[in-house]
Amino acid sequence: MDQIGFLEPRPAVIARRREIVADLLDLLPPGCLVHEPRELVPFETDAFVSYRRLPLAVALPETTAQVAAVLKYCNRYGVPVVPRGAGTSLSGGAIPQEDAVVIGLSKMSRILEVDYANRTATVQAGVTNLNISDAVSADGYFYAPDPSSQLACTIGGNIGMNSGGAHCLKYGVTTNNLLGAKLVLIDGTIVDLGGKGLDAGGLDLLGLVCGGEGQLGIVTEATVRLIAKPEGARPVLFGFDTSEEAGACVADVIGAGIIPVAIEFMDKPAIEICEAFAHAGYPMDVEALLIVEVEGSEAEMDAMLASIIEIAGRHGVKVVKESQSATEAALIWKGRKSAFGATGRIADYICMDGTVPLGQLPHVLRGTAEIVAKYGLRVANVFHAGDGNMHPLILFNANDPEDAARAEAAGNDILRLCVDAGGCLTGEHGVGIEKRDLMRHQYAEVDLDQQMAVRAAFDAQWLLNPSKVFPLEGRPAA
Amino acid sequence: MTPIHEPLSEEAAARLVQVAALSRSSLAIRGGGTRGLNAAPDGADILSTRGLTGIVAYNPAEMTMTARAGTPLEVVEAALTENRQMLAFEPCDLRGALGSSGIPTIGGVFATNASGPRRFVAGAARDSLLGVRFVNGKGEVVKAGGRVMKNVTGLDLAKVLAGSHGSLALMTEVTFRVLPVPExxxxxxxxxxxxxxxxxxxxxxxxxxxxxxxxxxxxxxxxxxxxxxxxxxxxxxxxxxxxxxxxxxxxxxxxxxxxxxxxxxxxxxxxxxxxxxxxxxDAAPYADGTPRPLWRVSVAPTAGHQLVAALRLETGVDAYYDWQGGLVWLRMEADPEAALLRRYVKAIGGGHATLLRARPEVMAATETFEPQADAVAALSARVKASFDPAGLYVSPLIDRKQGA
Structure with missing residues (x-):
């Protein structure tokens, strides 16, 4: 298996490194540029840790104007730029390279305004996802998208990747909860898209920027929707003897017109890993577990649960366990949300993110098991079943290059399986470098050409996060 | 008479666009023709989706439907109703208010991002649109998105096509999310x-x-x-x-x-x-059979009534509010007062006003859509050019004068 490639660093940029650093030092206040090689190391990768490249320098601007100044400079001198939030990308979206200036938004981490009458929060891009919910929680509100990394990941990064989370089944992903953004274009122009209104005039450029993986510009501020917290929420555990039964149960619940706020799936290896870590009280004598969360008034939760339990019964559910307290409910979610971290304690893993139509879940689960077995590896499945967004964690030993190559090959086979089942390569983690070279499996040349033409409308020189998303060969000349 | 083209297949539509591109002619895309906005400008032919009909796939258990763009909305809704499902975003039917006829199409619903009162909990049309097939201005058939709920694979072109009012491409097929009808x-x-x-x-x-x-x-x-x-x-x-x-x-x-x-x-x-x-x-109170100017104005929820109060001091207006006050349906007594209205929209924190109805000569003299800030307009023009380099598709959303 070949390593994922990066664009060749531009020799002209590498040659001018010292001048570029000196110029950027002039553009930024003291303490806002990292350029000593030793200090650049923390920025060499993100959560896709198999790949590491040192950047040329890291700019840590404090204002939108400084972001604009750095971008304008880089545009003028043809210097690639890699935007960075908290560096939690699972697809390598924030991995830099030797000729690139990283623009990190960590110093822009203020909540600028909370407006309850309009139910919006306007925040700087470096604010963490959880900070928004924490800031409004006491007043009865929350920000809905909740990626597992929400403690660390930033809203700017969420916008870049159009992040999801467990509760998106009901509330939607980032793009459905984003009302406005301040965007700095590669030439330093600052544009305001959207606002506090529920829709904006003109073309929906915000809809392109969200999920643009930092290739269309850098978002420095965002206005997001706040939602009133539900009266109550109750996660319930459903244990099954087979993954197929659990998968079929999910399809039937949704098909019956019941939309819980979340339906999470874990197979036996995932249950064991998460239970050992979180002691959440997961049943250990089942092959597959669903965490179904319902919310609302007691009456509503009871009615919904009764229907779900009835459907689960038809699929041979073995264990139904309701959380009896807020503490128990929190533990159930802690186990689920720490799945990646807990897995990391017992093995190296790569996490896939394909999404498939619900009816295909049993087929794809079976296929995944076969693929992983073929490569002689193990897999733990833990994912958002309600919207078909699968996360097989392929376990391997990173110290064994052959094992690592097998894991990568198995992952690619699984993603092809997802696409062939009518799904897509990535539901919420983004393409980054990880899935870049599989894009032609999902899209025809003409489809990719159209996307690249739109990309070029924002960044004609292909300076923004240039090694990502689109296969390196077949790109238009900049 | 303006020539009207009604291709019967996606391939025929693509060929037609290729020919138009060669002859450098202009095309105005029309769905059901219910908006009355798409009287083709001088020299443009009408490209109708009327021949592109039919539900391609509907799987109630997966809550998604795929339909060709010209499929009448009532056909889509009838199929959904049979399964107790619905378009959660409640597309409006403005024929009464606009005094227009025609059959609303599913493509038109997404091209206008028509979204009703459930906006807060169900999103707009754009939030339900999962995938699109379209013919760009070069006559290429392109697909974007897919048929699954969560998909961040590449640029989200479906979002920018939703609400693009025919300015970027001819949508030929749309795949969208549907939801159960509440009990x-x-x-x-x-x-x-x-x-x-x-x-x-x-x-x-x-x-x-x-x-x-x-x-x-x-x-x-x-x-x-x-x-x-x-x-x-x-x-x-x-x-x-x-x-x-x-x-x-x-x-x-x-x-x-x-x-x-x-x-x-x-x-x-x-x-x-x-x-x-x-x-x-559907703006039912303004289905009054008059050509008095009718605006749809979107602002922050708390700003809508401030806008109307300010206008009342200067001109005769009547209004009601949806979206908690943020969507204002505004009828002017006489003149559309576009400049006044748009000045106040800016003053109360920004938003956008769309002129839906007025006497033809007034419509022609008024910008239908909110003019964009210069940098946004320039960026939008570049995005349009990336779909339609020759500026084949004409639409009042993107004024050709703003071309890059």
Whole structure:
């Protein structure tokens, strides 16, 4: 298996490194540029840790104007730029390279305004996802998208990747909860898209920027929707003897017109890993577990649960366990949300993110098991079943290059399986470098050409996060 | 007579666009022709989706449907109703207000991003659009997105095509999310609030854990034209709750108790609720058979009534509010007052105003859509060029004068 490639660093940029650093030092206040090689190391990768490249320098601007100044400079001198939030990308979206200036938004981490009458929060891009919910929680509100990394990941990064989370089944992903953004274009122009209104005039450029993986510009501020917290929420555990039964149960619940706020799936290896870590009280004598969360008034939760339990019964559910307290409910979610971290304690893993139509879940689960077995590896499945967004964690030993190559090959086979089942390569983690070279499996040349033409409308020189998303060969000349 | 092209297949549409590109002619895309906006400008042919019809795939259990762009909306809705499902974003039918005829199409719904009262909880049309097939300005057939709920694979072209009003490409096929029809619905009516009080009451309702799925304020001037005149005297502030019957009953009690501190409270049953919100959605009070200018204005929810109050001091207006006050349906007595309106929209924090109806000569002299800031307009023009380099598709959304 070949390593994922990066664009060749531009020799002209590498040659001018010292001048570029000196110029950027002039553009930024003291303490806002990292350029000593030793200090650049923390920025060499993100959560896709198999790949590491040192950047040329890291700019840590404090204002939108400084972001604009750095971008304008880089545009003028043809210097690639890699935007960075908290560096939690699972697809390598924030991995830099030797000729690139990283623009990190960590110093822009203020909540600028909370407006309850309009139910919006306007925040700087470096604010963490959880900070928004924490800031409004006491007043009865929350920000809905909740990626597992929400403690660390930033809203700017969420916008870049159009992040999801467990509760998106009901509330939607980032793009459905984003009302406005301040965007700095590669030439330093600052544009305001959207606002506090529920829709904006003109073309929906915000809809392109969200999920643009930092290739269309850098978002420095965002206005997001706040939602009133539900009266109550109750996660319930459903244990099954087979993954197929659990998968079929999910399809039937949704098909019956019941939309819980979340339906999470874990197979036996995932249950064991998460239970050992979180002691959440997961049943250990089942092959597959669903965490179904319902919310609302007691009456509503009871009615919904009764229907779900009835459907689960038809699929041979073995264990139904309701959380009896807020503490128990929190533990159930802690186990689920720490799945990646807990897995990391017992093995190296790569996490896939394909999404498939619900009816295909049993087929794809079976296929995944076969693929992983073929490569002689193990897999733990833990994912958002309600919207078909699968996360097989392929376990391997990173110290064994052959094992690592097998894991990568198995992952690619699984993603092809997802696409062939009518799904897509990535539901919420983004393409980054990880899935870049599989894009032609999902899209025809003409489809990719159209996307690249739109990309070029924002960044004609292909300076923004240039090694990502689109296969390196077949790109238009900049 | 303006030539009208009605290709019967996607391939035929693509060939037609290729020929038009060679001859450097212009095309104005038309769906059902219900908006009255797409009278083709000088020299442009009409490219109609009328020949591209049919539901391609519908899997109720997966809650997605794929249909060709020219499929009548009523065909889509009939298939959904059979399975107790719906388009959650409640596309409006403005034929009454616009005095237009024609059959609304599913492609037109997405091309205009038509989105109704459930906007807060179900999003807009763009939020339900999962995938698109389209013919770009080079005559290439392109696909974007897919048929799954969560998909971040590459640029989200479906988003920018939704609401693009035919300015970028000819959508030939759309795949969208559908949702179950709620078991029941009820409307809580709070009477006699002025606009400002109503906005405060709606904000309070939306802050509660009762999941309001519609919040509109119908001032006294329009109240009688809703729900067959059964709403109590005085302005009516209306709040919709939907869901399982047991749950709706509990939530309605809770909401009514809180709203009682704002004004007298009444309730509408499920049938009247369905009728009322359809009328709110469709600007029914302005289906008045007149050409008096009609605007759709989107601003922050708390700003809508400020805008109307400011306008009232200078001109004759009538208005009602959806989206908790943020969507203003505004009828001018005489002149559209575009400059005045747009100045005030800016002054109250920004938003956008779309002129939906006026005498033809007034329509022609007024910018239909909100003019964009220069940098945004330039960027939009570049995005248009990336779909349609020769500027083949004409649409009032992107003025060709702004071309890059």
């Amino acid at each position: 029941t619905a009820v409307t809580i009516v709070v009477s006699n609030l002025n606009d400002a009080e109503a906005v405060a009451a709606m904000a309070t309702a939306m802050s509660m854990s009762v999941e309001v799925s519609g919040a509109a304020h119908l001032p006294e001037s329009v109240r009688g034209r809703f729900a067959g005149g059964v709403l109590p005297d005085g302005a009516a502030t209306v709040l919709r709750l939907e869901g399982l019957a047991a749950s709706v009953a509990v939530r309605a009690e809770k909401l009514a108790a809180t709203m009682a501190s704002f004004g007298p409270v009444a309730r509408l049953d499920a049938d009247l609720t369905a009728r009322l919100w359809r009328e709110v959605r």
